[in-house]
Ligand SMILES: NC(=O)C1=CN([C@@H]2O[C@H](COP(=O)(O)OP(=O)(O)OC[C@H]3O[C@@H](n4cnc5c(N)ncnc54)[C@H](O)[C@@H]3O)[C@@H](O)[C@H]2O)C=CC1
């Protein structure tokens with residue numbers, strides 16, 4: 001039996017908690033097969049937390065849809081059932097996916113919306129064993145609360161080496177002359193090449209691969225410039241590369257090497273117009289993505305001689321049609337998307353992605369998450385009790401909304417002595433959204449899809465900071481959740497500003513409700529909650545307590561906040577069990593009680 005750490009549970013909750021008790025703890029649980037059960041344990045500071053305990057006979061299932069290095073497979077097998085099924089048709093993938101908790105792919109598998117829809121909510125993680133995630137529909141993944149992780153570092157050098165290999169092979173006609181010799185010819189004059197030394201290379205996209213290419217090209221004696229709108233100039237300067245504009249890069253280069261991701265902005269970024277701006281006789285290398293070049297325009301540029309040669313590892317459609325004019329062009333050297341294909345890179349990528357997928361299945365935050373905020377384990381551990389508080393405030397607030405009013409505008413205020421950039425509240429916002437949405441819908445909300453789910457439901461969340469004086473030791477002094485423009489089932493929860501307002505704090509590691517509307521209260525948020533508003537008079541606590549005791553409902557705490565002695569008072573009662581309808585009616589019928597509501601935590 002193995003239990004994950006408490007903070008590890010925060011990342012993926014793909015299952016709506018089914019019982020109040022499980023939902024009241026750190027319960028962003030992964031929806032794993034039934035043998036994964038939630039067991040309450042006592043946390044570090046006495047806080048009840050939900051741990052995922054894995055029984056020995058049931059493991060999550062990981063579908064590996066493309067060849068993955070052995071070390072990665074071994075790592076996966078230590079944690080999951082691993083189904084290596086290569087060359088699946090789209091239909092086969094969609095059929096299999098409903099039985100899988102994770103899917104690992106390389107660039108050859110299209111993980112489109114249909115795949116997520118076919119998964120029936122079971123798919124929690126897509127691991128891209130490589131860098132480019134253009135074959136994964138990220139919007140669909142996010143909407144389905146499915147985390148996408150990639151392996152961004154292990155194949156960098158391999159891709160850079162392949163870029164250099166293509167550039168040198170192209171400039172010396174290696175592929176063409178090899179074919180010629182094998183065809184029994186000896187064409188020394190035909191295959192005179194061009195030198196690299198002293199030539200200008202424009203690296204388009206100065207990220208991991210681009211900068212490694214630049215480093216190597218400088219070693220070959222090339223003058224290297226780069227274009228990347230997002231790269232820091234000092235990183236470029238450190239390796240002796242000037243960052244220039246797109247036009248300057250393409251118009252001054254003898255060689256252009258592409259290393260940007262395929263995005264709507266980079267799609268066909270090399271087209272008729274840009275080829276026209278290039279030096280006559282320019283040579284192009286593409287180890288990034290086929291889609292960044294308009295391939296028909298490239299054929300035209302090759303035919304006119306504007307582009308002397310191209311060396312391509314990647315294509316708009318892979319594999320490309322064998323009769324493609326581009327592939328067959330005598331001035332084009334091609335490889336079948338081999339940039340990442342070295343023994344070393346594939347082992348590295350396999351380990352990198354297996355670790356990321358296993359971590360994500362355990363619910364850990366992933367450093368390589370593509371569609372979720374990366375929150376460090378340190379921040380998460382510090383915020384853990386506030387995470388619980390945030391979800392509970394959301395859950396309580398939404399249950400206070402009166403029938404018919406839709407939640408549209410929610411303001412969250414964090415009061416803290418920390419500098420704003422020293423407090424990462426994204427996970428708290430996500431948990432408040434989870435609390436607001438899950439009790440009133442069948443949706444499951446997690447860190448991946450929280451913002452999307454709120455937006456989809458037309459809920460606008462604004463966040464504010466109140467900067468406090470004093471010690472920044474505690475990350476947050478209090479959290480306030482306000483829902484505007486709604487009626488309340490418990491009118492006293494409406495504050496002087498006209499919003500439903502709840503405020504909470506963490507005390508001794510436990511979440512406390514400290515304000516309801518304009519009333520100060522102080523109740524530990526455990527079990528369920530009864531709120532009563534009554535005329536402040538002796539005997540009220542006793543009356544309510546007696547009704548609950550008759551029902552064998554255990555009261556965990558009681559607190560009373562009042563406007564003034566013998567005027568209005570607000571009583572908050574924590575109960576371990578849910579009282580029967582009759583008991584709740586009896587409480588509501590006590591004459592001095594003016595408002596009354598039962599809230600599930
Ligand atoms: N052929 C293969 O087997 C391989 C291909 N790749 C591809 O190489 C590309 C780069 O990979 P990495 O360097 O690891 O990624 P990276 O994210 O480290 O670098 C990409 C760089 O492109 C820049 N960029 C974004 N938009 C741009 C634009 N419009 N113009 C210029 N630059 C822009 C970014 O700022 C970033 O610095 C990716 O498309 C990746 O899929 C990577 C590994 C292997």
Ligand SMILES: O=C(O)C(=O)COP(=O)(O)O
Nearest residue numbers: 106107129130131132340
């Ligand atoms: O990592 C990348 O972006 C690549 O293009 C490598 O693709 P592959 O994993 O070899 O299909």
